[in-house]
Amino acid sequence: MNDPSRHLDAMRTATPLVQNITNYVAMNVMANVMLAAGASPAMVHARGEVAEFAGLAAALTINIGTLDAEWAECMALAARAAVERDIPWVLDPVAVGATAMRRDVGARLLDLSPTVIRGNASEILALSGAVARGRGADAADEVAMAQRAARDLARASGAVVAVTGPVDFVTDGARTAHISNGDPIMPRITALGCSLTGVVGAFAAATPAFEGTIAALAYYGVAGEIAGRTASGPGSFQPAFLDALYAMTGAELDAMTRVALT
């Protein structure tokens, strides 16, 4: 893909309303990232309104980072509503292999036909049923190790699967892509992966899932590279990253994108 800017333009033009059920750590970071990108985020998770809100939204994202039993039920209600209303929904299976509860909720959500699944290598390995070594929310496995699991998971679930890390991998079960944009500071800042899931949802609202996911990952990685030019550590990286998401032109994105389709 040499023109991800088309998909960035489509997303910014649509300013999609994206409903996010995300974790307490990510809520503020994610909303700011999505606003800087040009989307309209709403963090909505109450039982009484999740399904109704999905009728207003252009996409839904569900992140199990700070799970509890009540939220797990609301996540399923929201996912069902998204499928009924035919809007894309993105699953972020944070630390899905860590506990029995996470494995159970992850499997239930997987049964509800996510459009895209976005996780790190340990999470995608665990969700696919393979043995993973992740501790908590951080990856301990390599993206390359998770590629076969990602392809199997995509074929079994019908979802586009994105494995993020130093080089990102995206597959719909048949086609594959590697995106080698990004900055090594990114995994040293909490919730940047969670926030990326929101950006993937925003792109998927305006573009078919495989192309939209690749473009979202390229855009995010390029913003990371731009932020990395001036940042002196994780603290100064965060505002520089928001500014880069906000200011990036389509021409900059196309010039800096490193995507290999296979």
Ligand SMILES: Nc1ncnc2c1ncn2[C@@H]1O[C@H](COP(=O)(O)OP(=O)(O)OP(=O)(O)O)[C@@H](O)[C@H]1O
């Ligand atoms: N070592 C790295 N070098 C360059 N980019 C990276 C690196 N690690 C992660 N990234 C980028 O960081 C972003 C977030 O991906 P990551 O895999 O860290 O998510 P995550 O583990 O789900 O994060 P979290 O759960 O903490 O929010 C992606 O755009 C990815 O490409």
Ligand SMILES: Cc1ncsc1CCO
């Ligand atoms: C640190 C952390 N703990 C639960 S969710 C979360 C945010 C990154 O996934």
Ligand SMILES: [Mg+2]
């Ligand atoms: Mg994560």
